[in-house]
Amino acid sequence: MSDALMIATDSSPQPQAVAESPGVAAYFIVLNIAPGAQAEEAVRSFFGNAAGLRRSVGQRLLGRELSLVVGIGSDAWDRLFGAPRPAALHPFKELNGEKHRAPSTPGDLLLHIRARTEDMCFELATQIMLALGNSVEPVDEVHGFRYFDARSMVGFVDGTENPEGAEAIDATVIGNEDPGFEGGSYVIVQKYLHDMQAWNKLSTEEQERVIGRSKHDDIEMADDVKPANSHIALNVVEDEDGNELAILRSNMPFASPSRGEFGTYFIAYASDPGVTELMLTNMFIGRPPGNYDRLLDFSSAVTGTLFFVPSQALLEELAAGNPFQTGDTETASSAVDASALASASASAPASAKSSGTLSIGSLKGQPQLDSLLTPSRNT
């Protein structure tokens, strides 16, 4: 049995730094893996080295809270590791609403670097790129900054209703519903560009009705006042028992004022990407369909990519290839020692997470997700 699986059965493996605070500075880097077996080998070996690189840079200036999360895209997982694969890993599903579109864009690797100062992000990104060399090609790179009291680019405080502490872990970390991948997470990223001229033409009261909270004090509107197409109204989703479902957002504004570019880098971790996808469906298609998120009239999604975030232990193990592979790479089920997984599930403590991945169709008052999602061009 692999080390990662043993850790998973005995105690929960340590997640990567998914639940860190957004930081004051953040780098969001999306990369593709270059063609060829040599590039694949270099990327695998970086997985074994990533935590060490973070320690090397972080140790130079203590207290700067440097953190790193490495995500792996669906196509990249297949190429680097084959079966078995994380149960909910798939390419980002493009959404086409009546008026607004969420595109699916390529990405093999995500680097999410956060710190109290940008020099730390810069240094770690530089060291990582030196390690990866020409095994990767850049797809997108965004440098986010904390804007006064954690305001988004549109001037409202962002992140208020994020889960905290144990709730944040519960919302983001895979439990025993996916044996072998415990301690992992999923992350969806989208780069949004805002039409700030149009946005700034709205009065503060109109902007507040778009978001569903007050601008200055960040207080949520009462339910009977909050418009049904406000951002907040459409992003509160529940399971069939009426329990609110959470994701953990670590959004950051970014801008290039001389080019007139103003944006929000949306990034959300979840133990089940179906929760984030449901929110996106509400925003782009609408709940009910047609009642889309008014914030999208001022914000265009220009990227959209989904990644799996292995636990810290699994990331390191992946340096040597897929630890669950038995030589038969054809089917995921045959590649995992079935008896080991059965005993892992049986011995793991019962928790809310053991109920399995979200059954989207069973959600109260929600559109049927699968009928609304357009398969991505990658699928």
Ligand code: HEM
């Ligand atoms: C244009 C990009 C976006 C901007 C500027 C933005 C901004 C905001 C702001 C200002 C809030 C209120 C404060 C808070 O609770 O954080 C908020 C809440 C929230 N947003 Fe967004 N957001 C964006 C995109 C998204 C997307 C794409 C999703 C989901 C897929 C999302 C999910 C949420 C959730 C779940 C909440 C909290 C709802 C609640 O429980 O009250 N946001 N967002």
